[in-house]
Amino acid sequence: MTTTTPELTSVTPARTRLPSWSPWAFAAGSLVLAFLVLLVLSSPTPAGVVLLGAVVYAVALTVTSRVVEGERRANDRLATTLVTFAFALALVPLVSLLWTVITEGAARFGPSFLNTNMVGVFGEMTEGGVYHAIMGTLYITLAAAAISVPIGILTAIYLVEYGRGHLARGVTFLVDVMTGIPSIVAGLFAFTLFTLVFGPAYRAGIMGAAALAVLMTPVVIRSVEEMLRLVPNELREAAYALGVPKWLTIIKVVLRTAIAGIVTGVMLAVARVIGETAPLLLTVGIVADVNWDLFDGRMATLPVYAYRQYSQGGIGVERAWAAALTLILIVMLLNIVARLVSRYFSPKASR
Amino acid sequence: MAVLSPPKVGGRPDQQEPRARRSKGGLAGRLFEYLSVGAGLLILVTLAAVAGFLVLRAWPALTASPEELQEISWFGSSTFLGYVGPLIFGTLLASLLALLIAVPLAVGIALFISHYAPRRLAQSLGYVIDLLAAIPSVVYGLWGALWLAPTLDPAFRWMTDFLGWIPLFEGYQPPAKNVLTASIVLAVMILPIITAVAREVFLQAPRLHEEAALALGATRWEMVRMAVLPFGRSGVISASMLGLGRALGETMAVLMILSPGFLYSFFLLKPGQHQSIAANIASKFPEASGLSVSALIATGLALFVITLAVNMFARWIISRRSEFSGAN
Numbered sequence: 001m002t003t004t005t006p007e008l009t010s011v012t013p014a015r016t017r018l019p020s021w022s023p024w025a026f027a028a029g030s031l032v033l034a035f036l037v038l039l040v041l042s043s044p045t046p047a048g049v050v051l052l053g054a055v056v057y058a059v060a061l062t063v064t065s066r067v068v069e070g071e072r073r074a075n076d077r078l079a080t081t082l083v084t085f086a087f088a089l090a091l092v093p094l095v096s097l098l099w100t101v102i103t104e105g106a107a108r109f110g111p112s113f114l115n116t117n118m119v120g121v122f123g124e125m126t127e128g129g130v131y132h133a134i135m136g137t138l139y140i141t142l143a144a145a146a147i148s149v150p151i152g153i154l155t156a157i158y159l160v161e162y163g164r165g166h167l168a169r170g171v172t173f174l175v176d177v178m179t180g181i182p183s184i185v186a187g188l189f190a191f192t193l194f195t196l197v198f199g200p201a202y203r204a205g206i207m208g209a210a211a212l213a214v215l216m217t218p219v220v221i222r223s224v225e226e227m228l229r230l231v232p233n234e235l236r237e238a239a240y241a242l243g244v245p246k247w248l249t250i251i252k253v254v255l256r257t258a259i260a261g262i263v264t265g266v267m268l269a270v271a272r273v274i275g276e277t278a279p280l281l282l283t284v285g286i287v288a289d290v291n292w293d294l295f296d297g298r299m300a301t302l303p304v305y306a307y308r309q310y311s312q313g314g315i316g317v318e319r320a321w322a323a324a325l326t327l328i329l330i331v332m333l334l335n336i337v338a339r340l341v342s343r344y345f346s347p348k349a350s351r
Numbered sequence: 352m353a354v355l356s357p358p359k360v361g362g363r364p365d366q367q368e369p370r371a372r373r374s375k376g377g378l379a380g381r382l383f384e385y386l387s388v389g390a391g392l393l394i395l396v397t398l399a400a401v402a403g404f405l406v407l408r409a410w411p412a413l414t415a416s417p418e419e420l421q422e423i424s425w426f427g428s429s430t431f432l433g434y435v436g437p438l439i440f441g442t443l444l445a446s447l448l449a450l451l452i453a454v455p456l457a458v459g460i461a462l463f464i465s466h467y468a469p470r471r472l473a474q475s476l477g478y479v480i481d482l483l484a485a486i487p488s489v490v491y492g493l494w495g496a497l498w499l500a501p502t503l504d505p506a507f508r509w510m511t512d513f514l515g516w517i518p519l520f521e522g523y524q525p526p527a528k529n530v531l532t533a534s535i536v537l538a539v540m541i542l543p544i545i546t547a548v549a550r551e552v553f554l555q556a557p558r559l560h561e562e563a564a565l566a567l568g569a570t571r572w573e574m575v576r577m578a579v580l581p582f583g584r585s586g587v588i589s590a591s592m593l594g595l596g597r598a599l600g601e602t603m604a605v606l607m608i609l610s611p612g613f614l615y616s617f618f619l620l621k622p623g624q625h626q627s628i629a630a631n632i633a634s635k636f637p638e639a640s641g642l643s644v645s646a647l648i649a650t651g652l653a654l655f656v657i658t659l660a661v662n663m664f665a666r667w668i669i670s671r672r673s674e675f676s677g678a679n
Contacts, residue, residue, distance in 0.1 A: 075570070076571055079572035083460075083467050086460050090483070090542060094482060096494075096498065097494045097498075100494055100498045155387070158387035162384055162388065167388075168391070171392075171394055174394055174395060175394060176662070176666045180659070180662035181655070182599065182629060182655070184600060184654070188632070192407070196408075245379075247379060247380040247384065250383070274487070275488065277487070277488055278488075278603060285637065303487055306489050307603065307606075310607065321493065332485070
């Protein structure tokens with residue numbers, strides 16, 4: 001501490017540096033040390049060793065570096081350590097979540113779980129599955145997409161191709177604001193809208209679809225807008241020069257160039273709303289069998305199914321995990337397909 | 352607005368020309384334009400309708416007399432404000448705690464991806480963090496209630512034993528269904544959005560400033576502190592606001608983890624102290640009818656107003672920033 005002042009004033013190039021392999025050596029050393037300490041104190045667990053090892057590593061490396069390399073290098077090493085730890089820490093929930101869902105969900109997951117519904121399943125019976133919930137989820141999400149994709153694409157076209165002045169700026173702002181609507185508020189909105197029109201006891205899949213559409217539309221608009229803005233202006237001008245009217249240019253040139261990006265954006269938006277629980281809990285509820293009528297009666301959906309089974313307890317928790325696994329598989333599938341579409345079908349040099 | 356449309360080729364002087372050419376688009380062109388303008392207007396109408404319908408349905412509860420409100424079995428207060436107050440408090444407490452945990456982490460992760468990780472890895476590392484955003488909230492709820500709560504149990508025991516003299520950490524009772532667990536899950540859920548925005552901003556930090564700092568002999572951390580962080584400050588603030596907006600409205604994680612209570616309480620480790628607006632609606636709505644539906648919708652309206660304010664603030668900061676950053 002006392003000797004740092006003269007060193008700070010003379011930042012000489014001749015300062016000794018720690019060798020480049022020293023972080024690795026320190027990491028290994030601290031892990032071993034942490035293991036030994038925990039062995040002496042109590043029984044070492046992997047989590048405990050890593051946690052204690054991380055602390056030992058940060059302290060030891062910083063102190064050594066301060067002694068050998070001086071304060072500035074020591075701070076630099078500390079910052080690098082902390083930033084790397086932040087990233088590693090973020091991986092903990094991701095890995096543990098995926099791991100728990102897979103291991104716990106595998107207990108009940110299987111063809112029979114995917115192919116049965118909950119009709120006549122009571123108490124601690126081990127039968128029962130999610131067929132009706134998968135169908136309900138797909139049905140409602142498709143309906144939501146059918147509402148929000150045309151509106152979203154048209155709004156994006158308006159913003160990119162036609163929009164000028166106050167109205168366009170206002171719409172852009174409101175789309176941003178709409179992105180932030182809490183999902184439960186969207187559910188309440190759909191509930192009030194439909195119960196005001198059809199009476200207070202009305203429950204139907206379309207209510208859930210409307211709520212999801214409110215959440216999905218701004219996401220679609222954002223991604224489609226971004227894709228349309230990537231379309232080079234030269235293409236539009238070339239079409240105009242050939243005498244093609246503006247609306248045909250948009251449909252035949254602009255949309256066709258951006259189609260891969262649009263598909264990707266829509267699929268990502270679908271992946272985002274397919275796991276929404278709260279609005280469906282309020283509007284659609286849960287039933288034991290498949291309901292094919294979107295406009296009448298409650299429907300089962302995967303997220304609500306998982307929640308209901310969880311709050312039932314007992315064997316329901318196993319079903320909840322399996323349903324969660326099903327849901328994650330669907331979402332991941334959508335994400336992967338979306339990325340593949342954007343990778344293989346988009347025009348080159350799209351960033 | 353209609354006049355300005357097609358090619359820029361003609362130049363400004365004769366505005367009559369584009370209009371004439373435009374009519375070649377004919378009815379179809381006109382129709383297409385109206386359709387797209389209509390879609391834009393529909394966004395306006397939808398947002399207005401959300402607010403309008405909520406106010407309409409909440410009105411009976413907002414104007415009801417204390418006696419009427421007392422008839423709702425779970426209504427523990429004689430005025431609406433008295434009921435919604437603790438809920439707003441619980442919502443804000445859980446979200447702000449989540450923000451407190453998530454923002455430093457997210458800044459660290461964003462810096463790691465933008466300035467520390469090997470260039471070739473950076474993009475895939477970004478995808479990994481984005482994966483967190485793809486996981487449905489009900490799965491987070493399951494994970495938080497069944498994995499995280501038991502895992503945190505020893506840590507919370509330790510905190511209440513050794514830090515219990517700080518009122519915040521007093522009186523932990525297992526299972527860990529308290530507001531801190533809920534906030535940790537919320538923090539994980541808002542981590543990806545804050546990271547994504549912060550990463551974008553850090554990547555936009557002027558290269559010349561960074562290289563100048565390095566050329567003057569700065570270490571990497573000094574370069575980050577002098578050239579990247581000041582540039583990214585407003586971006587990080589608005590990213591946090593967006594994250595806060597998410598956390599405020601998040602339902603399932605809180606509903607499945609927190610054991611509810613309606614108090615103004617700062618005991619983070621005690622169960623049965625707090626409840627958030629969204630989780631409260633989700634837990635009571637399926638059984639509600641009549642005036643109690645209105646009361647719940649009124650709390651939803653309060654949530655809508657709060658998130659709207661937070662989001663507008665965030666967007667305002669972003670738009671203000673983009674005006675400035677055009678100059679550099």
